[in-house]
Amino acid sequence: MAEITWEKRQVTTERRGVSADRWKFVVGGVLMLAAVVYLIVAGTGAGARYFITIDDLLSNPEYIGQTVRITGAVDGDTIVYDAQNLIIDFTVANMPDSVEDLAVALHDAVNDPSASRLQVHIENQVKPDLLQHEAQAILTGTLGTDGTFHATELLLKCPSRYEESVPAQVEEGV
Amino acid sequence: MLAEIGVTTTFLAFVAALYALGASLWGARTRSEGTVLSARNAVFLAFALLLTACVVLMIALVREDYQISYVWSVSNPSMPLFFRITALWGSQAGSLLFWSFLLSAFAAGAVWLNWHNNRRLMPYVIAYTMATLAFFLFLSIFIENPFNRYWFVGTETLETALIPAGGVAPGDALLRDSANGLNPLLRHFGMAIHPPMLYLGFVGFLVPFAFAMAALASGDLSTNWIRASRRWALAAWLFLSLGLILGGRWAYDVLGWGGYWGWDPVENAAFLPWLMGTAFLHSVMIQEKRGMLKTWNMFLVIGTFSAVIFGTFATRSGLVESVHSFARSEIGFPMFAFWFGMTIVSVWLILWRRNRGELRDEHAFANIFSRESLFVLNNLVFGALFIAIFWGSFGAPIVSELFLNSNITLGTEYFQRVTPPLFAALFILMGIAPLSAWGATSLRRLGMSALVPLILAVASLIVFALMGMAEPIALIGYGIICFSGWVAIYETYRALMARVRQHGENPLQAFFALLQRNPRRYGGYLIHLGVTVIGLGALGSTLFQQETQQTMSVGQSMEIAGYTIRYDGFAPNQVAEDGRIMDIATLTVLRDGQELQTLRPRRDFFPNVEGMNSMTIAASRSTLQDDVYTILVDWEQTPSAQAATFKVYINPLVNLIWWGGFVLIAGTLAATWSGDTLPARSRKSLMVGATA
Numbered sequence: 053m054a055e056i057t058w059e060k061r062q063v064t065t066e067r068r069g070v071s072a073d074r075w076k077f078v079v080g081g082v083l084m085l086a087a088v089v090y091l092i093v094a095g096t097g098a099g100a101r102y103f104i105t106i107d108d109l110l111s112n113p114e115y116i117g118q119t120v121r122i123t124g125a126v127d128g129d130t131i132v133y134d135a136q137n138l139i140i141d142f143t144v145a146n147m148p149d150s151v152e153d154l155a156v157a158l159h160d161a162v163n164d165p166s167a168s169r170l171q172v173h174i175e176n177q178v179k180p181d182l183l184q185h186e187a188q189a190i191l192t193g194t195l196g197t198d199g200t201f202h203a204t205e206l207l208l209k210c211p212s213r214y215e216e217s218v219p220a221q222v223e224e225g226v
Numbered sequence: 227m228l229a230e231i232g233v234t235t236t237f238l239a240f241v242a243a244l245y246a247l248g249a250s251l252w253g254a255r256t257r258s259e260g261t262v263l264s265a266r267n268a269v270f271l272a273f274a275l276l277l278t279a280c281v282v283l284m285i286a287l288v289r290e291d292y293q294i295s296y297v298w299s300v301s302n303p304s305m306p307l308f309f310r311i312t313a314l315w316g317s318q319a320g321s322l323l324f325w326s327f328l329l330s331a332f333a334a335g336a337v338w339l340n341w342h343n344n345r346r347l348m349p350y351v352i353a354y355t356m357a358t359l360a361f362f363l364f365l366s367i368f369i370e371n372p373f374n375r376y377w378f379v380g381t382e383t384l385e386t387a388l389i390p391a392g393g394v395a396p397g398d399a400l401l402r403d404s405a406n407g408l409n410p411l412l413r414h415f416g417m418a419i420h421p422p423m424l425y426l427g428f429v430g431f432l433v434p435f436a437f438a439m440a441a442l443a444s445g446d447l448s449t450n451w452i453r454a455s456r457r458w459a460l461a462a463w464l465f466l467s468l469g470l471i472l473g474g475r476w477a478y479d480v481l482g483w484g485g486y487w488g489w490d491p492v493e494n495a496a497f498l499p500w501l502m503g504t505a506f507l508h509s510v511m512i513q514e515k516r517g518m519l520k521t522w523n524m525f526l527v528i529g530t531f532s533a534v535i536f537g538t539f540a541t542r543s544g545l546v547e548s549v550h551s552f553a554r555s556e557i558g559f560p561m562f563a564f565w566f567g568m569t570i571v572s573v574w575l576i577l578w579r580r581n582r583g584e585l586r587d588e589h590a591f592a593n594i595f596s597r598e599s600l601f602v603l604n605n606l607v608f609g610a611l612f613i614a615i616f617w618g619s620f621g622a623p624i625v626s627e628l629f630l631n632s633n634i635t636l637g638t639e640y641f642q643r644v645t646p647p648l649f650a651a652l653f654i655l656m657g658i659a660p661l662s663a664w665g666a667t668s669l670r671r672l673g674m675s676a677l678v679p680l681i682l683a684v685a686s687l688i689v690f691a692l693m694g695m696a697e698p699i700a701l702i703g704y705g706i707i708c709f710s711g712w713v714a715i716y717e718t719y720r721a722l723m724a725r726v727r728q729h730g731e732n733p734l735q736a737f738f739a740l741l742q743r744n745p746r747r748y749g750g751y752l753i754h755l756g757v758t759v760i761g762l763g764a765l766g767s768t769l770f771q772q773e774t775q776q777t778m779s780v781g782q783s784m785e786i787a788g789y790t791i792r793y794d795g796f797a798p799n800q801v802a803e804d805g806r807i808m809d810i811a812t813l814t815v816l817r818d819g820q821e822l823q824t825l826r827p828r829r830d831f832f833p834n835v836e837g838m839n840s841m842t843i844a845a846s847r848s849t850l851q852d853d854v855y856t857i858l859v860d861w862e863q864t865p866s867a868q869a870a871t872f873k874v875y876i877n878p879l880v881n882l883i884w885w886g887g888f889v890l891i892a893g894t895l896a897a898t899w900s901g902d903t904l905p906a907r908s909r910k911s912l913m914v915g916a917t918a
Contacts, residue, residue: 074591076594077591077594077599080594080603081606084603084606084610087647088610088613088614088648091614091643091644091647091648092613092614092617092644094643094644095614095618095636095639095640095641095643095644096617096618096622096636096640098639098640098643099618099636099637099638099639099640099641099643100622100634100635100636100640101634101635101636101637102632102633102634103623103633103634103635104632104633121635121637133860135777135859135860135871136777136860136871138775138859138871138873176775178482178483178775178842178857178859178873179859179860181482181840181841181842192637205637205638
């Protein structure tokens with residue numbers, strides 16, 4: 053009962069003069085919205101990267117010199133690491149656009165002799181623990197006229213990190 | 227046997243949740259007290275069953291029951307007990323079960339504590355929480371079952387299944403020898419408690435959401451739902467904040483790139499509910515105090531819950547590319563369907579009540595500098611940050627794929643450009659809003675209240691400038707952050723001195739008395755102070771980070787930011803208790819020729835782990851002023867490693883982030899602890915109503 057009394061009492065303080073400042077709220081709101089839209093649009097222009105496959109990159113010359121994001125399977129045998137100058141060079145193999153099983157797709161890509169390959173060069177980068185054979189590399193950078201991809205950002209994924217698979221040694225032991 | 231108990235209890239909990247859902251709705255419809263009571267008991271039963279299921283999985287992990295494929299995939303014989311237990315949430319299937327358990331615990335707690343006070347809301351609170359629980363248990367049972375076991379089916383193939391026809395269990399020894407072990411990156415104290423904190427935060431927001439929806443469904447649209455769920459919302463917010471801070475700490479300690487926040491989609495997915503939840507916690511105060519923003523608050527609480535479910539969906543379904551993302555999983559579509567369904571039903575409920583005129587505000591906004599107007603502005607900035615971060619993490623990639631037939635992602639440049647002005651706006655509002663009054667404030671009065679904190683902020687800037695900080699951007703940033711911090715300190719100080727004068731208390735007594743008398747206000751100031759300290763740390767470590775790398779022979783040194791770092795020696799192939807092999811370098815940090823600390827950056831190798839099996843462990847000298855953060859990059863492959871390469875970061879003020887976290891915890895606990903869950907206005911009118 054007490055609740056109801058209180059609720060009703062408050063309703064009587066109806067909206068006085070429906071706010072003379074209303075236009076200020078409207079103008080303020082519109083200005084804020086415009087500022088936020090501007091921020092997001094300008095930020096999108098600055099930060100947008102086409103996320104493409106290695107095949108796309110190599111078959112479209114207009115991508116040369118443009119900052120793009122690519123993904124590929126790391127060929128472990130090709131990794132060369134200059135620890136003194138923090139320079140890493142390696143090759144990635146093209147991966148299809150969408151994959152069912154990441155581990156299988158990475159394995160297939162690295163072992164497919166006909167898959168396109170791309171030489172990658174990164175400077176000032178400590179070799180990440182995840183940079184190893186059949187890891188998925190997600191790279192941001194530009195393709196130079198020399199055919200080498202000069203990366204500025206390197207993200208790596210190893211499918212075995214999270215996926216539960218059937219114990220390989222057990223299978224071999226059968 | 228353990229697997230059978232686990233499967234049975236999980237399934238029974240699923241049945242109990244479905245029963246509670248049906249019985250609560252039926253009981254509410256037919257006004258049958260007995261049926262609602264039965265639904266309540268089913269909520270408690272579901273909690274007990276899930277507690278059993280989690281304990282069983284934990285026992286299986288501790289007893290090394292590798293027949294259970296989850297145990298095989300996240301543990302191995304060399305893992306210490308602590309990580310064996312925390313492996314419960316080390317991978318998808320286990321973490322889903324754990325999530326369901328926490329959800330059932332929150333639901334049972336909310337029902338238990340509110341049963342007598344909020345009886346009218348209870349059936350619908352049960353319905354909403356149990357619908358969510360049933361959904362997560364559906365995922366656990368039918369898609370990601372942590373109790374699946376390995377079986378030989380036929381003669382050759384090894385499969386994971388519950389109990390296949392004609393399956394033969396493989397030998398223990400075979401499985402034990404090949405067990406995976408927890409991903410080395412996750413073997414860190416921060417990572418052991420970061421996921422449960424995040425889950426507690428995520429799941430905790432289910433309670434205010436369920437109460438809000440119960441208010442809409444039952445028609446009790448008073449502030450009952452807000453009062454009943456306030457502490458839950460604060461607790462959820464605290465856990466989510468801690469989860470985010472601990473996640474940052476883990477990244478800083480383990481990932482070895484000298485940073486703690488990378489604007490990765492998975493990080494952002496946890497940040498989005500925090501932004502929406504923070505907006506909700508502020509906005510809901512306006513409804514309590516002034517009876518305004520009723521519809522808006524409903525949308526915020528739905529938004530927070532939606533962000534939780536969407537974030538979980540986005541990070542576990544392979545929707546976006548992320549360094550953290552879990553494997554692509556079958557749970558993507560059902561989660562999206564659930565999220566969509568819940569949002570549609572909730573929005574429909576709001577619109578229905580609104581059309582009936584039941585969500586009408588009791589006051590209109592009268593003054594642009596009133597506290598409620600500034601709170602709304604704060605909400606809008608939180609909303610803008612939410613939209614900007616959502617767009618950058620998920621919106622742009624999804625829209626470009628759906629409509630532009632291309633895949634566009636937004637890099638860190640986007641976030642670095644878009645978020646700073648919005649954060650600055652938030653800090654300004656955090657300073658000004660507490661100085662304004664409910665109803666109306668004149669600009670002149672507001673200016674007078676802000677005068678002292680402004681002078682203090684300018685004085686702080688002069689000190690910074692004298693210390694050598696010359697960058698205008700940094701000075702503006704620090705000025706804004708300091709202003710909001712000084713407001714919190716000065717306002718608390720004023721009230722404290724008033725108490726000292728009036729009651730003759732000593733300052734400490736007066737401080738605790740203030741917290742007890744008005745926990746929201748002074749707990750809130752403490753939280754603001756915590757956020758200020760975090761802001762100072764984030765700005766300092768972002769703008770003034772320095773790095774260098776160098777190859778040194780034993781005895782040689784390098785210089786950075788006034789520090790000298792000397793390479794003293796190398797200890798290869800050290801075997802740790804859990805079987806990892808460590809290569810450890812010894813560095814000494816000196817300043818002005820004086821030895822400050824010995825650091826041991828190292829590289830660990832995990833011989834039994836498939837896939838990623840090595841890990842770089844940074845070592846740092848931490849002070850409030852800065853961190854000297856060192857990484858062992860490479861070394862000469864001789865036993866004494868005469869030459870080794872190191873990368874060194876100087877991260878100024880980074881420790882303020884973690885210390886600010888402690889202040890934030892203290893503030894939230896203070897704001898939550900007191901028995902004062904009713905605002906003064908409603909207490910007074912309750913008394914008036916009672917005497918009338």
